[in-house]
Amino acid sequence: MRPLSLRKWMEEAARNRAQEPRPLPDNDRSSEPKEDGLVVRLSKGRHAVESRLRPEKTAQALKEQIDRGYVHIKFTETRGGTELGARLDRKATDLSQADFDSQTGTVHLEGELTLDYVKVRCIADIDLQTFTGQGHLVPV
Numbered sequence: 001m002r003p004l005s006l007r008k009w010m011e012e013a014a015r016n017r018a019q020e021p022r023p024l025p026d027n028d029r030s031s032e033p034k035e036d037g038l039v040v041r042l043s044k045g046r047h048a049v050e051s052r053l054r055p056e057k058t059a060q061a062l063k064e065q066i067d068r069g070y071v072h073i074k075f076t077e078t079r080g081g082t083e084l085g086a087r088l089d090r091k092a093t094d095l096s097q098a099d100f101d102s103q104t105g106t107v108h109l110e111g112e113l114t115l116d117y118v119k120v121r122c123i124a125d126i127d128l129q130t131f132t133g134q135g136h137l138v139p140v
Contacts, residue, residue: 037116038078039116039137041078042078042082043120043137044136046135047077047134047136048077049075049126049132049133049134049135050074050076051071051073051074051126051131051133052072052073052074052083053065058103059098059103060100062126062131063100066093066107069087070086070088070111071088071111072084072085073109073124075135076132085113086112086122087111087113088109088111089110089121092110093107093109094108095107100128103128104128104129106127106133107125107126107128108124109124109125109126110124115137118139119140120137120138120139120140121137121140123137
């Protein structure tokens with residue numbers, strides 16, 4: 001047996017819960033970028049980027065990432081930096097200006113990923129001496 005006051009409180013709580021809006025499931029989220037979101041900010045203009053190589057920063061390590069078809073690019077001017085992993089588009093990637101043996105030249109990388117539920121293309125030009133360059137996102 002429950003006291004009358006507890007039964008009334010439980011009935012009231014059940015009625016209030018039934019009136020609350022239910023959150024959308026994860027698969028119903030909008031694929032439109034938020035106006036102040038990261039996708040919109042990184043889509044405007046060009047931004048400083050660096051190639052994230054582990055365990056060591058070498059041209060050969062970058063070449064291995066490219067050969068695997070997956071690279072890590074860090075946008076360094078966001079709060080704390082934003083590191084993204086992108087599956088490369090081999091047709092759009094240009095290695096003709098790069099000499100990996102002497103660690104000179106630049107590589108043009110393009111790949112796709114999903115950021116904040118929005119499919120984007122990451123485009124970056126990386127210098128092989130410093131492993132830094134310029135990049136931006138393009139919503140797909």
